[in-house]
Every structure is written in C-alpha cells, then in structure tokens.
Amino acid sequence: MSDAPSAAALTGAPADPQKGSLRILQLYPREMNIYGDYGNVLVLKQRLAWRGYGAEILEHNAGDPFPDDVDIIVGGGGQDSGQVVIQEDLQAIAPRLRELAEDGTPMLLICGLYQLFGNSFRTYEGTVIPGIGVLDLETRGGSERLIGNVVATSEEFGEIHGYENHSGQTFLGSGLRPLATVIKGAGNNAGEKHEGARYRNIVASYLHGSLLPKNPAIADYLLRTAAERKFGAFEDDGVDDSLADLARQHAGARPR
Amino acid sequence: MNPLPVLVGKAARFASRLRGGGSAFPGLVVERLDPGFMGRALSTLPRGVVVVSGTNGKTTTTKMVVELLEGQGLTVFTNRTGSNFTRGVAAALLGEVDWRGRLQADVAVLELDEAHAVHFVKLVPPRYSLLLNVLRDQLDRFGEIDATTRLLERIALATTDTVVLNREDPRVAGLASSITAADVVYFGLDASLRSTFPNDDELRGAAGTAPASALPADVVLASVDGNAASFEVEGTTTRTDLRLRGVYNIFNAAAALAAARAVLGGSADGDRLFSSLAAVEPAFGRGESLVVDGQALELVLVKNPSGFRLGLKSFDPAGCATMIAINDNYADGRDMSWLWDVDFDSLGLGGVDVVSGVRAYDMALRLKYDDVRVGAVEPDTTDALRQFIRGSAGRPKRIFCTYTAMLAVRRELSKITKVEVVS
Numbered sequence: 001m002s003d004a005p006s007a008a009a010l011t012g013a014p015a016d017p018q019k020g021s022l023r024i025l026q027l028y029p030r031e032m033n034i035y036g037d038y039g040n041v042l043v044l045k046q047r048l049a050w051r052g053y054g055a056e057i058l059e060h061n062a063g064d065p066f067p068d069d070v071d072i073i074v075g076g077g078g079q080d081s082g083q084v085v086i087q088e089d090l091q092a093i094a095p096r097l098r099e100l101a102e103d104g105t106p107m108l109l110i111c112g113l114y115q116l117f118g119n120s121f122r123t124y125e126g127t128v129i130p131g132i133g134v135l136d137l138e139t140r141g142g143s144e145r146l147i148g149n150v151v152a153t154s155e156e157f158g159e160i161h162g163y164e165n166h167s168g169q170t171f172l173g174s175g176l177r178p179l180a181t182v183i184k185g186a187g188n189n190a191g192e193k194h195e196g197a198r199y200r201n202i203v204a205s206y207l208h209g210s211l212l213p214k215n216p217a218i219a220d221y222l223l224r225t226a227a228e229r230k231f232g233a234f235e236d237d238g239v240d241d242s243l244a245d246l247a248r249q250h251a252g253a254r255p256r
Numbered sequence: 257m258n259p260l261p262v263l264v265g266k267a268a269r270f271a272s273r274l275r276g277g278g279s280a281f282p283g284l285v286v287e288r289l290d291p292g293f294m295g296r297a298l299s300t301l302p303r304g305v306v307v308v309s310g311t312n313g314k315t316t317t318t319k320m321v322v323e324l325l326e327g328q329g330l331t332v333f334t335n336r337t338g339s340n341f342t343r344g345v346a347a348a349l350l351g352e353v354d355w356r357g358r359l360q361a362d363v364a365v366l367e368l369d370e371a372h373a374v375h376f377v378k379l380v381p382p383r384y385s386l387l388l389n390v391l392r393d394q395l396d397r398f399g400e401i402d403a404t405t406r407l408l409e410r411i412a413l414a415t416t417d418t419v420v421l422n423r424e425d426p427r428v429a430g431l432a433s434s435i436t437a438a439d440v441v442y443f444g445l446d447a448s449l450r451s452t453f454p455n456d457d458e459l460r461g462a463a464g465t466a467p468a469s470a471l472p473a474d475v476v477l478a479s480v481d482g483n484a485a486s487f488e489v490e491g492t493t494t495r496t497d498l499r500l501r502g503v504y505n506i507f508n509a510a511a512a513l514a515a516a517r518a519v520l521g522g523s524a525d526g527d528r529l530f531s532s533l534a535a536v537e538p539a540f541g542r543g544e545s546l547v548v549d550g551q552a553l554e555l556v557l558v559k560n561p562s563g564f565r566l567g568l569k570s571f572d573p574a575g576c577a578t579m580i581a582i583n584d585n586y587a588d589g590r591d592m593s594w595l596w597d598v599d600f601d602s603l604g605l606g607g608v609d610v611v612s613g614v615r616a617y618d619m620a621l622r623l624k625y626d627d628v629r630v631g632a633v634e635p636d637t638t639d640a641l642r643q644f645i646r647g648s649a650g651r652p653k654r655i656f657c658t659y660t661a662m663l664a665v666r667r668e669l670s671k672i673t674k675v676e677v678v679s
Contacts, residue, residue: 042625080400147590149590163590165395209593213625243617246633247621254584
C-alpha cells in the first residue's frame with residue numbers, strides 16, 4: 001500500500017450543507033491511470049468544493065461490486081497489459097454502464113477506456129478484443145504510435161489542449177460526432193483530423209495531460225450536467241481560471 | 257591497427273572541449289572512422305563491462321558502483337559526464353585510451369540510457385548488468401512502460417555473467433524468468449520499507465504488487481534513519497552514514513553494493529565497501545547541496561511521479577524556501593501528465609515561493625488544485641532564480657527541477673556560487 005492519496009482522503013463534505021454532494025466514480029484507478037487520470041478526478045472534486053458542493057470519490061476495481069448511485073464516471077488510460085487485466089470485469093459491468101450512458105450520466109473516457117467503450121479493438125497482430133459498445137466506434141492497432149502535444153477546437157468547448165500517446169487508431173461510426181477538430185497533432189487516427197467523440201453526456205478523448213485541469217470548460221460541462229440531473233440546478237459562482245488560461249497559452253505554443 | 261581514428265577522435269575531443277561543449281561529438285567522429293573502436297577498447301578489460309540501466313537513478317548508482325570498486329583497488333573506466341548514449345561512451349573512451357586505442361583499466365562501469373543500451377550490448381556484451389527500475393518517465397519516447405521493460409530485457413539477455421535485478425519492481429524482477437545464460441542476483445527492501453518506495457503500479461490507492469520477499473536478495477536495505485541506513489548482506493546487518501541525500505539514493509546504494517559484490521566475486525572486503533559507500537558524494541544535480549548567500553541550497557532532480565514523491569518525502573519543507581522548475585524539453589520528457597500523480601500536500605504549510613520553467617503554469621495549476629500557495633510564477637528560469645534568492649534571504653533553499661531546468665538553474669547558480677564542476 002503506497003501513501004498515494006486514497007479515495008477516502010479525496011472525499012470532501014460540501015462547504016454549504018444545502019448544496020449536497022456528487023458521487024464521482026473512477027473506473028480501474030489501478031490499471032487505467034497511466035497518464036495522470038487521477039488529475040481529472042481531483043479537478044472535478046475541487047471545482048465542486050470551490051462552489052460549495054461536496055464530492056464523494058468512488059473507485060471501481062476489477063471484482064468490486066458496481067456502486068448503485070453514481071453521478072459522474074471517469075475512465076482513464078492504461079497500458080495494453082492493463083487493458084487485458086480489466087477485460088473480463090468490464091464486460092461484466094457493461095450492461096450497467098450502457099444503461100447509465102443511455103440515461104444521460106456524464107462520463108469522461110480517456111485513451112484506453114475510450115477505446116474499450118467502443119465496439120471492438122483489433123490489435124496490430126490481428127486479435128480482436130471486444131469493447132462494450134457504448135460508443136459506436138472501432139479501434140485498430142497501428143504500427144506507428146501517435147505521440148505529442150495536441151490542440152483541437154470544438155464548437156462546444158472552444159480550444160482543447162492536451163497530450164496524446166496511443167497506437168490505437170479510432171474510427172467513429174455514423175451515429176457519433178467527434179469531440180473536436182485537430183489543429184496540431186493526430187487525434188483519433190492519422191488520417192482524419194478528428195479528436196475524441198461526443199455521445200449523449202459522454203466526452204471521450206485521446207488527450208491526457210491531464211485533460212480537465214487545462215480544459216475547465218469540459219470539467220464544468222460534466223459538473224453542470226451532473227448537478228442539474230441530481231439537484232435540478234447548478235449554482236455556479238464561477239471559478240478563477242486565469243492560471244489555466246496561462247497554462248493553455250503556453251501549452252499551445254509548445255512544439256508537437 | 258590504424259591509430260589514425262583514435263588520434264583524429266582525440267583531436268576532435270580537444271577541439272570541442274576548447275569550444276566548451278559537445279561531449280558526444282568526438283564519439284561520433286571516431287564511430288564513423290572506426291566502428292570497431294569501442295568494442296576493441298572495452299573487450300580487453302580483465303573484469304569486463306558493467307552496464308547500469310533503468311529509468312531512474314542511473315547516474316548516482318553508477319557513481320556509487322565506480323567508487324565501491326575503486327575502494328577495492330580496481331582501476332575503473334566510466335562515462336562520468338552522464339552522457340549515457342553509445343556515442344557518449346566512445347567520447348569518454350577517447351579521453352582515456354592511449355594512442356593505439358588501448359584502455360588501462362580493470363573494469364568499465366557504464367551508465368546507459370535504456371534505448372541506447374540495446375545498441376551498445378550488441379557491440380559489447382556486458383559481463384554484468386544492473387537493472388534498477390521501470391518508472392513512468394519518458395513515456396513520450398517509449399510509449400508504454402512495458403516497452404521500456406522489453407528494452408531492459410535485451411540488456412539482461414546480452415549479459416554473460418551476472419544480472420543484478422531490483423526485487424521490488426515487478427517488471428524488473430520479472431525479467432529473471434527469461435534470463436538463461438547469466439546468473440541472477442537481487443537487491444531488495446525489508447518489508448517494513450516497502451510502502452516508502454511505491455513501484456509504478458502502486459501510485460494510486462490499490463494494494464501493492466511488490467513481489468515475493470521469498471526471492472532471496474544479495475543485499476537488502478533494512479532500515480533508513482535520516483541519512484544513515486542499514487544494509488543486510490549475508491545475514492549481517494551493517495549501519496552506515498551516507499552523504500547522499502534522498503531515500504531513493506539510499507535504495508540505490510543497495511543496488512550498487514549488489515553490483516559491486518557481483519563484480520568482485522569472493523574477493524570483496526566488506527568493511528571497505530561500506531566505508532567507500534559512506535564517502536560517496538551526490539552526483540551532478542542529484543540532491544546536491546550548494547551554498548548561496550551563506551544558506552544551503554539543494555537541487556533535487558525530479559523526472560516522474562515516484563521520484564517527485566520520494567523527493568518531497570526525503571526533504572523536510574519546514575523552514576525552507578521552495579522553488580519548482582518544470583521544463584518539457586526532450587530530455588525532460590515532453591508529457592506533463594505525471595505532475596497530476598504527485599501529491600503536493602506536504603508543501604501546503606509553507607507554500608512554494610517561485611514556480612518556473614517552460615511549464616511553470618502547468619505546475620502552478622497543479623499546486624492550485626492541491627491548495628498549495630504559490631508566491632510567484634515566472635517561466636524564465638534566470639529571472640525566477642534571482643527572484644527566489646532575493647525573496648528567501650536568510651532561509652535554506654530547495655529547488656525541485658526537471659533535467660533541463662536543473663542545467664539552467666545550475667548555469668545561473670555558477671555565476672553566484674561555486675558549483676561542483678563535472679568534466
């Protein structure tokens with residue numbers, strides 16, 4: 001057991017008891033947390049705290065019972081070997097995840113879990129790993145790894161900044177919109193200029209870095225959606241994002 | 257043989273040193289003129305070649321192995337500049353060989369970058385290798401840490417005599433199953449210390465995968481008490497003071513002891529090994545202590561989440577002014593994600609005086625989310641350092657920095673204070 005911050009340490013009571021708490025579930029924090037995905041969870045928790053809301057951080061690891069009542073789901077990236085470890089468990093909780101997705105639960109899916117929430121992943125060697133079919137997309141292992149800084153734009157969230165590192169090339173089905181158009185970097189695959197996917201209240205992306213700290217518009221979209229679903233409203237006094245703005249400017253100026 | 261390539265290489269080395277840089281360039285010259293130069297020079301050493309690799313701690317550990325072996329009376333060749341590419345080794349050799357390309361040494365101890373080591377071992381199969389760890393830095397180069405593991409495996413498979421492995425790193429310990437030609441020995445931690453040194457899989461929450469205390473280790477780090485530590489070797493526990501700072505260096509001391517013992521075979525003088533170890537000074541930028549304005553200033557190199565966590569844990573922030581400088585150049589690793597896997601709560605009380613580097617705002621943003629107060633954000637390292645020193649008069653100082661930020665900080669500091677010069 002390391003002295004890493006535990007889920008319990010992250011869980012915060014609301015500053016304003018009237019406002020209540022959101023339950024945030026991180027999927028497979030052990031195997032699928034290679035690119036600072038914990039940062040995405042921390043950002044959600046703190047942005048709630050700064051607005052007087054509480055956050056209850058839950059973790060789902062392979063073999064755990066899936067929690068009943070979840071307001072936001074965060075899934076991260078892992079190594080190919082980590083994806084193999086969670087395979088069976090992910091299939092076991094897939095019906096529940098499909099139900100939550102269709103029902104409009106906000107989710108953030110990065111890299112490995114973005115791929116596995118699709119229909120299938122065909123590895124470079126030709127093995128087909130089934131996905132859970134929440135998102136209508138296919139991923140194929142490529143010979144070239146796509147690595148580097150990324151800038152992309154979306155009508156919904158403006159400019160999106162992050163870093164990509166993936167060998168899987170993802171192709172969206174007809175029912176799925178890309179999250180953003182790539183300005184710098186590769187995104188979903190080396191051929192199209194698309195990055196990520198949007199479906200119902202799901203934001204899926206290859207960008208880590210972590211994604212949410214430098215992209216507070218996406219963080220707040222997830223929080224607002226979850227709060228409105230749970231409390232009927234999101235009381236937002238705003239957050240000072242001047243540091244995030246400066247970090248975005250500097251990230252955008254870095255070479256690929 | 258034709259001495260010309262060696263002489264041309266030596267001339268190139270002399271010229272590039274006059275120009276004040278380019279440590280690998282003469283290596284390129286001699287590699288082009290005489291591709292067999294390095295293999296020939298190293299193949300004649302009576303005790304062969306030791307390769308030290310892994311993602312973290314190579315420089316300090318190599319320095320320790322060298323000094324342990326020198327303490328036993330051996331003449332050791334090493335690539336001291338931290339130029340850990342094949343070409344850097346060739347360049348370092350040029351400084352040591354005679355005009356016929358012959359090296360007067362008993363053994364070579366070489367720090368090699370994981371990817372370059374794979375090329376090196378094809379040219380020069382090492383007799384011994386010491387494989388330290390597979391931590392999560394340089395993912396921008398290798399894609400996955402499992403890919404890094406496969407690079408270390410190639411080194412292990414090329415080793416002819418003994419491979420020394422970290423028992424506590426599951427990826428490194430796992431290499432044992434594929435090694436057939438060489439013997440395998442381990443260095444490890446006492447169970448009571450495991451939680452102090454999380455491996456890469458243990459960074460977040462879940463219980464450890466640290467394997468098998470069942471594997472017998474040649475050297476075990478038994479306890480750490482400030483800058484003193486106890487090591488267990490062949491059933492005897494020895495306590496020694498260390499000049500090295502940082503618990504990660506103390507664990508690597510166990511690695512260096514195991515490697516030195518492998519090289520020395522039965523002939524090691526145990527007492528002298530420990531007295532040599534006690535005398536080892538930190539390497540360039542790795543927990544170095546300098547003096548600025550009459551106050552101690554420590555440089556702590558940080559490259560990945562485990563290293564940064566251990567750095568924060570090793571150095572008490574109380575009463576100390578803190579600066580953090582984060583660059584994202586190639587040598588630092590381009591990807592900044594790992595900052596989010598470091599817990600900065602320990603800096604919460606005193607805050608961070610100055611945050612600097614190319615990714616200063618990413619770092620400041622990270623601290624904001626851990627509620628750590630930041631005094632100033634100044635991406636330019638020179639300005640930041642001046643501001644830091646001015647603002648922290650009368651207090652000891654500490655700078656956590658990535659590799660290229662460390663070079664920049666050191667360059668500036670050398671204008672202010674005396675800094676150890678590494679040839």
